[in-house]
Amino acid sequence: MGTSRKETQDHIRKQYLSDQRPWIVAYSGGKDSTLLLQLVYEMLLKLQAEGISLKPIHVISSDTLVEAPNVEDYLHSTLNILEQHAKTSSLPISVHRVTPEVSESFWSLLIGKGYPSPTRFFRWCTQRMKINPSKACIEAVAAKSGSVILLLGTRYDESSARKQSMQNRENNSRGFHPHKNIANALIFSPIAKWTTDEVWEYLFSNNPPPWGSSHDFMLKLYKQANGGECPLVLDINTPSCGGSRFGCWTCTVVSKDKSMQGFIETGEEWMRPLNEFRDWLQALRDKPGARLPYRRNGQPGIGAFAPEVRKEILHRLLMVEQQVGRVLISNDELSVIQYQWSKDFDPMQAVQGIIKQFGRSLTEAIITEGNMAHQTLNEQEMLARMADEHELPAQVIEELLSLVTIKYPSMLKRGSKIGLRDDVMRVIDNWVQSMEQAEVMEQKL
Numbered sequence: 001m002g003t004s005r006k007e008t009q010d011h012i013r014k015q016y017l018s019d020q021r022p023w024i025v026a027y028s029g030g031k032d033s034t035l036l037l038q039l040v041y042e043m044l045l046k047l048q049a050e051g052i053s054l055k056p057i058h059v060i061s062s063d064t065l066v067e068a069p070n071v072e073d074y075l076h077s078t079l080n081i082l083e084q085h086a087k088t089s090s091l092p093i094s095v096h097r098v099t100p101e102v103s104e105s106f107w108s109l110l111i112g113k114g115y116p117s118p119t120r121f122f123r124w125c126t127q128r129m130k131i132n133p134s135k136a137c138i139e140a141v142a143a144k145s146g147s148v149i150l151l152l153g154t155r156y157d158e159s160s161a162r163k164q165s166m167q168n169r170e171n172n173s174r175g176f177h178p179h180k181n182i183a184n185a186l187i188f189s190p191i192a193k194w195t196t197d198e199v200w201e202y203l204f205s206n207n208p209p210p211w212g213s214s215h216d217f218m219l220k221l222y223k224q225a226n227g228g229e230c231p232l233v234l235d236i237n238t239p240s241c242g243g244s245r246f247g248c249w250t251c252t253v254v255s256k257d258k259s260m261q262g263f264i265e266t267g268e269e270w271m272r273p274l275n276e277f278r279d280w281l282q283a284l285r286d287k288p289g290a291r292l293p294y295r296r297n298g299q300p301g302i303g304a305f306a307p308e309v310r311k312e313i314l315h316r317l318l319m320v321e322q323q324v325g326r327v328l329i330s331n332d333e334l335s336v337i338q339y340q341w342s343k344d345f346d347p348m349q350a351v352q353g354i355i356k357q358f359g360r361s362l363t364e365a366i367i368t369e370g371n372m373a374h375q376t377l378n379e380q381e382m383l384a385r386m387a388d389e390h391e392l393p394a395q396v397i398e399e400l401l402s403l404v405t406i407k408y409p410s411m412l413k414r415g416s417k418i419g420l421r422d423d424v425m426r427v428i429d430n431w432v433q434s435m436e437q438a439e440v441m442e443q444k445l
Helices: 005-016 031-049 069-088 106-112 124-145 160-168 196-205 216-225 258-265 269-284 307-324 331-344 350-356 379-390 394-407 416-444
Strands: 023-026 057-062 093-098 148-151 185-188
Touching: 005 031, 023 031, 023 124, 031 057, 031 196, 031 216, 057 069, 057 124, 069 093, 069 216, 069 269, 093 124, 106 124, 106 307, 106 331, 124 148, 124 185, 196 216, 216 258, 258 269, 269 307, 307 331, 307 350, 331 350, 394 416
Parallel strands: 023 057, 023 148, 057 093, 148 185
Antiparallel strands: none
């Protein structure tokens, strides 16, 4: 399909000057989001040179705390350089690195509560580690300004499924569409019609970017990983970013992490222990006896990892930590794990004993129920618990609850029972279809 550079640049400029709503640029460090960020940055510099007043732009980047280490280093370095250049250039750019709450991190849930490693049918990680932190940041900006424009680097050329979903959206006169899960946020996809070749051509031809770093390392990552970027995920329907896409090094949604294997085969041998741990963790969830014979709600069924297995996971993780010479789990996470273990099975504070073998210790007091704000049973916690018990995405539970609390608060109205039944089936069908699409995407990678 394709589009001209000037057409896109003119379109971005026109939309930027159309109103005073702040822009939020989603940046993941991959080629598409890098192109989008560069086009916006170049526009700001031109407008500044023309003496035109600039409105705020927020750059949001998600860090799950278990990103592929080489990608994480590159992303942090790029954002630091970008932030410093914007500051010295007097550009109204704010950089937001969003991370999950410590109680919602991968290790806090997997080792602390014993969650099984994620599958494509129970991707508990996506909602907690990607969607919730990004959504909270966007909502905070929107609350101050009343409304925001969210810029995404999505393109028709990525896949036929992506093209279909983008074309099915109802856009307003400016080509924007409302985000279905974030109030007062409109989606703008400036590079939707760019082909993959056009993306690469622009990045090669405009390297280094205007903020002064380089695209060289990113280009090397793609050659090593032989895959695409893991996008900023803002809804549960976005396919998993495992497979050949570089994302979380702990991702067990797909059978093999092709990007990690690509890194290792092209010289990053130090990452091999990470890949071996990931493979072991994936196999562990189906190992006989590794999981409790009851669910978190007390009902019979395959449940959380057993206490001794959780201890083994922590021990092996710390072994890998020493092998790669990099901190893989924070003290805050270790404290949350000890708090959860103390509630579930461990009055002797076994975490201290395990980490001591690896030269680590928790010098601060272990988190207690009195200062654990996340222990308050609010609506989000209730949804999370229901999702855990029934192994469904929290968004599905939330949609189902909203049907009976908002759309159908009473069954007395004519047609309510049939309407509720049909809507429940719609929510479930949408979820099943999204899981099937994710499976198809995985098979293609």
